[in-house]
Amino acid sequence: MTEAQNPLTPSSVSMTTPTTSNLPTPKRALAIGAHPDDVDFSCGATLAKWAADECQVSVLVCTDGSKGTWDPDADTQQLIAQRQDEQRAAAKALGATGEVAFLGWPDGELESATKQRSQVAYWIRKLKPDVVIGHDPWKQYRLHPDHRHAGWLTVDGVVAARDPKFFPEHGLPHHRPDSLLLFEAESPDHFEEVDGFLEPKLAALMSHRSQFETTMKTDGTPDGDGALQGAALAEFRSRMQEKLEVAGRANGIVQAEVFKLIDDL
């Protein structure tokens, strides 16, 4: 049976969503990540592009990042403090001028329950972003539970922030963002052109010095100042550049970050 003959797939109905690109630069954007470094990896170039165009970029991190080490003897409180400092430095490297906030839930144990949803909705109401960016909770076979839960908190937090009967104890006006962008998307249908913004993204990622060994999988030895150097830095740079270029080529441009766009909020 051809598609035209099948009554379930009328030929006049498109089964795929057209891809969109380049949202107008928001006045305010809020990126929500499970751990320090997630937003820099997933949408750092987009945030840097908007920041360069006078968008007030803020970052909300759901967990304390306290399991981000392969050293069982690492001092947990010291690691938490270091990772917060690293996230603040990373936001600065992107040119972000908004808040860098931490919910502080234990790494690996994030839940997407009412309490956490209230916290995310609070920050959305407080910061009033036009665009919210976060993990796609519908991504199949996602391994890390914090990424799943942070995705749900982002989506559900937008709904709660939008409707005035949710969490009146915030004492803040409800707020409806214009757009929600989901990174690591199961079905990406939107790209942001990011030519020229690899450098601030790299600079942000280089701020997460505690993560060179674990997340960034670089085997180079940091120099005395803790910065990545030499071949390890070159390898990491080319890996990040390749990622932007693969996404760019798929969309007929040079470099891109891709998302699922939800703008019916």
Ligand SMILES: [Zn+2]
């Ligand atoms: Zn993460």
